Amino acid sequence: MREASTTAGAMLAAAILIVGSASASSAAAATSATTEEEVGTKSVLQAAFSHHVELDDALDISESYPGDVIGVRFENDQVVGEYFLGGDKSPAEFLAQFADMYGTQPEASSLLVAVDYRDPELAGSARGSSPAYEPLAEIDVSGTPFVAPRMTSEDATELRESNRGGPDTVSAGLQKVSASSATAAAATTIRWQPQVVYAGTIRSGKSQYFYNSLDWYAPYGPKTLTGPIGIEFEINIQNGASGTRGSVVPGQICGPNFRDQFIAKNYNLNSWSISSYYGGVSKAYPYADLNDLFDPCGLNSMAVGLASPYDLPNFPAGPNSSLETFIDAKVGTTTSSLVSGNIQLVDSSRCTFNGTFAFTDCMGLQGVDPAWKYATSRGTLNETRAWKANPQKCWVSADYGRIAPVSQPC
Numbered sequence: 001m002r003e004a005s006t007t008a009g010a011m012l013a014a015a016i017l018i019v020g021s022a023s024a025s026s027a028a029a030a031t032s033a034t035t036e037e038e039v040g041t042k043s044v045l046q047a048a049f050s051h052h053v054e055l056d057d058a059l060d061i062s063e064s065y066p067g068d069v070i071g072v073r074f075e076n077d078q079v080v081g082e083y084f085l086g087g088d089k090s091p092a093e094f095l096a097q098f099a100d101m102y103g104t105q106p107e108a109s110s111l112l113v114a115v116d117y118r119d120p121e122l123a124g125s126a127r128g129s130s131p132a133y134e135p136l137a138e139i140d141v142s143g144t145p146f147v148a149p150r151m152t153s154e155d156a157t158e159l160r161e162s163n164r165g166g167p168d169t170v171s172a173g174l175q176k177v178s179a180s181s182a183t184a185a186a187a188t189t190i191r192w193q194p195q196v197v198y199a200g201t202i203r204s205g206k207s208q209y210f211y212n213s214l215d216w217y218a219p220y221g222p223k224t225l226t227g228p229i230g231i232e233f234e235i236n237i238q239n240g241a242s243g244t245r246g247s248v249v250p251g252q253i254c255g256p257n258f259r260d261q262f263i264a265k266n267y268n269l270n271s272w273s274i275s276s277y278y279g280g281v282s283k284a285y286p287y288a289d290l291n292d293l294f295d296p297c298g299l300n301s302m303a304v305g306l307a308s309p310y311d312l313p314n315f316p317a318g319p320n321s322s323l324e325t326f327i328d329a330k331v332g333t334t335t336s337s338l339v340s341g342n343i344q345l346v347d348s349s350r351c352t353f354n355g356t357f358a359f360t361d362c363m364g365l366q367g368v369d370p371a372w373k374y375a376t377s378r379g380t381l382n383e384t385r386a387w388k389a390n391p392q393k394c395w396v397s398a399d400y401g402r403i404a405p406v407s408q409p410c
Contacts, residue, residue: 043118043358044290046073046110047136051145055083055091058108061139068114074106075282078151081273081326082112082288088206088330089270101326102275103155105148109282111139120350120362135355156277159324163213164198165394165408190400191220192231192309192345193378194322197401199341200394201235201263201302202410203331208264208391210235210302210327212341212380218317222284222309228349229310230363232289233325234303237262237337238383241298254297262332263391266292266300270328274304278322280313287359288327300337302327307348307359331391339389341380341397341405381405 047065049058055072062069062085071084079102083094098106113136122132198213212233216222222231239262241254259265272288274281285307295301304325306312315322346364351357380397387393387407394410 042114048110052107071112073110075109077279079275080281080286083271087270197380197397203391212325214323218315230307230346230348231309232303232305262300263337264329272327283311291360336390340383344377
């Protein structure tokens with residue numbers, strides 16, 4: 001039986017300490033194709049199973065798959081994410097962490113397969129089948145579909161309160177500020193934005209964790225968006241290095257192992273996930289934004305996105321913790337990084353929804369049209385505040401980000 005945690009740090013520490021025996025599958029020792037040197041030269045696609053299976057069965061299947069398997073995607077109704085083989089978590093450790101957070105098991109839906117980079121620019125216009133590429137073939141699996149128990153309301157409440165520092169912290173009072181202005185704000189262009197965001201990054205054992213816990217006041221929220229628009233929920237860490245990733249200009253080229261020189265590495269993650277107690281998460285096509293080719297050398301972005309957020313189900317009326325995002329990253333080489341947070345709209349017009357491209361490669365290539373009726377971003381912590389994660393930092397941003405964020409215990 002799980003014990004309730006009183007802080008986000010306690011919950012995540014518990015998640016990493018509840019470790020079972022190592023899996024017998026040799027896939028656990030596999031090295032991800034997405035090393036730092038290969039970032040931007042590979043695309044990660046999904047080879048879907050004919051029906052959902054348990055994680056260990058997926059790992060067994062991966063051993064005979066004729067491709068470069070780097071992980072497993074899971075798609076429960078309430079939780080979607082990916083587990084990577086090249087990380088620091090064994091399958092047993094990951095399953096224990098997943099059970100502690102969500103009170104259930106992951107339903108493996110596909111293998112993650114690294115292929116040569118697929119350029120979305122070759123796909124032509126939006127959502128059509130690319131003339132140059134095809135999705136990976138479905139994997140036929142035997143047996144009956146695996147259906148995991150649902151996350152209970154108690155599990156959801158525990159996760160919510162853990163990510164918010166518990167029910168008695170200063171962050172709980174800030175929610176009332178947002179509630180008082182919800183009606184007025186909903187009539188403006190910011191109605192897609194969460195009113196309250198609880199965010200943070202926490203060091204525990206072999207991992208640096210990043211999370212966003214987001215509240216909307218229904219009927220407003222992601223479903224108010226229209227058109228080829230996605231949302232990315234990000235926490236950024238900076239170290240002040242100059243230059244641009246992918247640059248060939250002398251003096252602008254990043255130094256060796258530059259992605260390691262933060263509190264966390266933004267490649268070869270252990271896992272990521274996004275959850276909603278209300279279900280239907282997979283309909284919004286969640287993804288981790290791992291393509292950083294045009295980012296500054298001094299920035300590691302930790303982001304989870306939704307390619308079609310308007311396809312989420314309706315959230316119930318009233319204040320709700322409607323989404324929780326989570327990233328389990330490898331620890332970097334430093335103990336301190338500047339930290340900031342942002343939620344932004346991105347363009348999905350270059351994406352297909354049939355598995356032809358990785359969403360991290362096709363989202364946002366065109367940039368969001370400034371003529372659109374939506375405000376295109378909602379900050380949770382401006383980098384000019386110069387807050388540092390040493391290596392932990394947690395905060396709450398209320399009232400659509402129109403008031404200053406407040407630091408809170410992790």
